[in-house]
Amino acid sequence: MKLSRKEILGLRKKKEAVFLITGATGFIGSHTAIKLLKRGYRVIMFSRPNRGATAGERIKAMFEWFELDTDEFGANLEIIEGFLDKPDLGISKKTYSYLLNTVDEIIHCAANTSFSEKKRGELETVNIGILKNLSSLINSENSRCYFFHHISTVYVAGKQKNIFEETLINTPEFNNVYEETKYRGEQFISEVFPQSGVRVNIYRSSIVYGDSENGRSTLFNAVYYPVKMALFLKNTYRNDILKKGGEKAKQMGVRLDEDGSIFLPIRMGNKSGGTINLIPINYYTDAFIAILEYSVDPGIFHIINNSDTTLDDLTGFFSKSFNIKGFRSVSGEELKEEPLNALEILFSEYLKMYEPYIRDIRRFDNKRSEKILSKSNIKCPEFDLDIFSRCMNYAISVNWKNPWK
């Protein structure tokens, strides 16, 4: 190992350790960066320009969202604009050399989280290719970097049905290209990085949603998407009923009931068992920092919720929060009785991709993480109606948009 436990802990304690964060404008990256800065660490945020905005402009907008100013952190915050998918990271030789001489620890948050096979090329580049570029940086003779923190997912477990421990997993089959590329990323770093004496921690999380305390979020996929779609459909048909005579709603079997609720006729295949594991971003960052600061020896950590949620829970929360009825689970036979209507086609398409996560029968052991988190009294809140409403109402209030994307 490049540095001893003592040396690492010493650097961190004196807040002299410099962290490079990739994917710094992403959901997890941004929250992690802010948390580290608030704890007094030196942070280099690495980001690419996007849609005409420089990395600096994007990060400034991001800080505004956090109700912070980049100036507040003085010399502890640096921004580097570059492209991780380029072998030289898309930065000048001088900047590259600066990173070699400055960065102590890398927190690799950059990832592509799409499940779509159509995007395989992008996923392979981002979830694997970038690691190869970073390995050149880390394995350089004059690289200072002694620790690589890899943000991963518990779903590298793929299609297996066991209980998965916090160890490297051998997975033969995957539900989608995301799982596969994240798995291959883990394999790569586990083989390559330790060779040069760099310590590697892998943090595997389940599905991360917004802040459980205030509902704030900048990412509205996964559990948010069907809610957004259903609310859009509710508003569309409500408008049709109230302002246009309701002919189209009638044709679709949509109705406005006397209690003011709207009925959307959506049947979903009723597969038995399975739950969804959701963790809020505030819990995630607390857990991540606690593990990072505590565990100096390399390891794999599962950051999950010990309390699962069912699809019925979710539809229940949804109905109660938004006064929408009509979602019902039916047997496969019943589903085949009538052809799917347009609303069902949309939701079934969503479910096709999210089925492995919404009705997940995989289980993840988190003893190692829990040991650390319990010491710090960090607990994951149960995903309940209050949290659901808070998060969805926040999403609605910002029109499901990230202000810097």
Add this chain to the structure above:
Amino acid sequence: MISEKAAGIAAQCRHYAMCKIDFLGTGLCPPGEDNHYVSYYPQGRMDLYDALAKGLIPVTERLVDIANTCTLCGICDKQCHFVTELRPMVVMRALKDHVGSHIAENKKIVQIEEDDILKQFKKVVGEKNATNDPAILVTYSNDPAPMAKIQMPQYVVLPSGREEVKNIISVCNQFKIPFAVRGNGSSVFGIVMSEGVVLDMGRNKEISMDKDNWKINIGAGVSAFDLQIEADKNGFRVNSAEPSALICSNIMCSGILSTFSNSYGTGADNYVDAEFVSNQGEAFNLNDKKGPNLFGFDKQGSPSPGICTGASIKLQPVTEDEEGLGIPFSSFDEAATFCRDLSRRRIGISIALLGGEYISTFISPTSDMAEKVKTLFIETLGISFLVVVIGDKYAIETIKKMAPITINDKLFRLMMLSLPQMVAGEWIEMLGELETNRNLYELFCKEEMYPLLETVLNPSPEAIGSVVPEDLRDFYTQLYSRPEMTNLAWLSTFRILSSRMGRFKHVVAFIGYAPLDKIEVIKKMIGEFKRIGDKYNLKHDYGFLTPVDLGKRAILEYDFYIDHTNPAEIQQMLRAMGEAGPMVGEMSMNTKGIQWINTILFQGFSRKENFLYR
């Protein structure tokens, strides 16, 4: 005073001659119809103002007449906006103002003396139909084709009928004056200019049906659009190309190519007979045993055999159950294979494989909308290519069995009438965010989705009308209330949308024939065009492909776009052409079935077998 704004618009005229046909039901520019010279149409007035701005012509008697006869009716604004988004009315007003001020200030109005030659021409065609007035001449002196150079003719003559043409040619030969023959002037080769005489063939608009012989006889001044209207009125269709092209000139130039060439053929397939006047002034017919053999083809090229003064065009049967159907694809290979399969199985009448650039440009009323539609189609929905088929109900039913996802007339109409909602709505944004392994069009185009699409997109003529400038909104709304404006079969037959491809900039089209059984060869050609376009920093894109002769061959078009008023772009275009020509020539030498259109110039009467299978 020359208005800079008007001069800027005037210089942008693409010469597509769409203002010479009544393709929107607005009626035609009244003085144009009366006087025939292009100078009296909006296209000519744009050129005149451009010439005045450049100091190329004085104010002449004809110029005064041209300015005075413009009624500022506004038809040109509607027609030209529909095609190019230009607003010629600014120019029409400026031209009238300029001439009005000139007269008010008692400035000289130049009278051009008649010479003996002009008198001879007038004897043949009548006083009105021959001139040496620069206000007429200048509108026949240029062409946006990059290789064309300004050539001011000495005379412009409007002959009508074979006898007049014959006598005009005699005069030309007698005085040894070179001549060029011009249809509606939208030449892609820049060959319609002459230092001597330009014969504008637009005057003879005679059309007569001969149903028993399944043919329609036309004079040299009949446009493709007018011919199609006449055929359609009588329950037929003809194979015709760009709507503003004069059929006879089009045949002479390249032969008739269209998406209907899939079933109607190309070259000699389309004509029953034609009449000509040779360059020596002798009359002959296509079917004369002793006449020149125009059915043959010379790969080295061939000089013009003379002037086509009329033709008998084949009438094609139409069934009442014809419909259009679009079949989306994300890959060219699959789309081209599908086209070939349809053609070899004799399914469908018209078949076209359109690229994203064409689809979006054709269906969008503005270039801004076209850009958004292109992104929507390609990036969000995954429709990079669309095969558009026109067929009877049996063909349509069969295609639906062959292709699981299609865009029928109903969906096409729905999409066209909701373009603004499609490109900017919350709904599309949400669809784009849907995680799926499929192309999104596979969901979007399902018939079960139509009721939902109608609800969320709320299609209407008003919606599509809302994207154009306010003063044109009512017009567009009324226009798109007409069912034919969103009907794939009608639009494919009358082709009024295709000239929109020159809306962004003037289009320089590379058109030819290619072996459809060798898709890799076609892809290689496309790749080479792309490489050349990139190299010379020109906007370029794949255009379309249509199977010919049961899918053995295909018509292929690849387009480059240039600002024809920008000398630097013209130079780049000439360099690109200088590289593309030899590239195609070499491929043509090495691969059977490649035949580029410049070798077919003046050989449009050839049997297709003579140029497709050599």
